[in-house]
Amino acid sequence: MVNSLQEKVLRVDNITMQFGGLRAVSNLNLDIAPQQIVGLIGPNGAGKTTAFNMITGVYKPTSGHIYFKDTDITGLKPNRITELGIARTFQNIRLFSSMSVLENVMISKHVRLKANPLEAILGLPRYTRAHKRHYEECMQLLEQVQLADLADEKATSLPYGKQRRLEIARALATQPELILLDEPAAGMNPQESLDLMEFIGRVRDEFGLSVLMIEHHMEVVMGICEHIVVLDHGETIAQGTPQEIQNNQQVIEAYLGVVEESA
Numbered sequence: 001m002v003n004s005l006q007e008k009v010l011r012v013d014n015i016t017m018q019f020g021g022l023r024a025v026s027n028l029n030l031d032i033a034p035q036q037i038v039g040l041i042g043p044n045g046a047g048k049t050t051a052f053n054m055i056t057g058v059y060k061p062t063s064g065h066i067y068f069k070d071t072d073i074t075g076l077k078p079n080r081i082t083e084l085g086i087a088r089t090f091q092n093i094r095l096f097s098s099m100s101v102l103e104n105v106m107i108s109k110h111v112r113l114k115a116n117p118l119e120a121i122l123g124l125p126r127y128t129r130a131h132k133r134h135y136e137e138c139m140q141l142l143e144q145v146q147l148a149d150l151a152d153e154k155a156t157s158l159p160y161g162k163q164r165r166l167e168i169a170r171a172l173a174t175q176p177e178l179i180l181l182d183e184p185a186a187g188m189n190p191q192e193s194l195d196l197m198e199f200i201g202r203v204r205d206e207f208g209l210s211v212l213m214i215e216h217h218m219e220v221v222m223g224i225c226e227h228i229v230v231l232d233h234g235e236t237i238a239q240g241t242p243q244e245i246q247n248n249q250q251v252i253e254a255y256l257g258v259v260e261e262s263a
């Protein structure tokens, strides 16, 4: 058991989430290898966000287990899961609107700041040094995501694509080994989606991360994911490479069903 866990960053083992009479996610199994980019797709209401909420500790699965490297994280609190090395972004951008780009990153990175509140209040040298290092690391992160020239701008004054990038930077500031992106291309035009794909690939390489992403833009999913899991009504209807998923009859029908229902 331990050997198989060591090869994976994340191992989702048969998790189910029941809300009263509704099974939002049923017996989901999912493995993510180091530096792998995995897509989680499916029609609206398929259970994708619920799966993210279980992995990040917002919900405790009704049954099943979730392992992050060799640690069973099932039911741990979200802040503990962040500390262990899993970060996420949300479907709706959640930036601190009154703060600058830099402040948004600094606040996220606080999870890694090693200083106690008393040292901060008293302005002790250890705190001052830690704070300076904290600032420098945040500026370096902004350089890496090409937002350093906008560090002092108000976060919400950025164009939409850059706000999305800042949201990812905030997740990166917690120094994750796995990042969960919930519809990062939502609301983007084709060029912005292309830029985002290139950005996610670069982030994976430069930060040595694994990525799990929910996405409805199929060109993004097929263009960047190495492995794809498809949910429909909480059930896993397919897993495989982009090519296998594109040719899977059950997947085609699940998506065609959506088109027909909404027609």
Ligand SMILES: Nc1ncnc2c1ncn2[C@@H]1O[C@H](COP(=O)(O)OP(=O)(O)OP(=O)(O)O)[C@@H](O)[C@H]1O
Residues within 6 Å of the ligand: 019, 022, 024, 042, 043, 044, 045, 046, 047, 048, 049, 050, 051
């Ligand atoms: N806290 C909750 N209580 C009850 N039902 C819930 C709860 N959260 C989600 N659901 C239900 O679980 C099902 C799956 O929802 P979920 O948001 O996970 O789907 P999704 O695949 O992320 O959809 P979308 O693509 O629209 O975001 C839906 O029927 C939803 O109404």
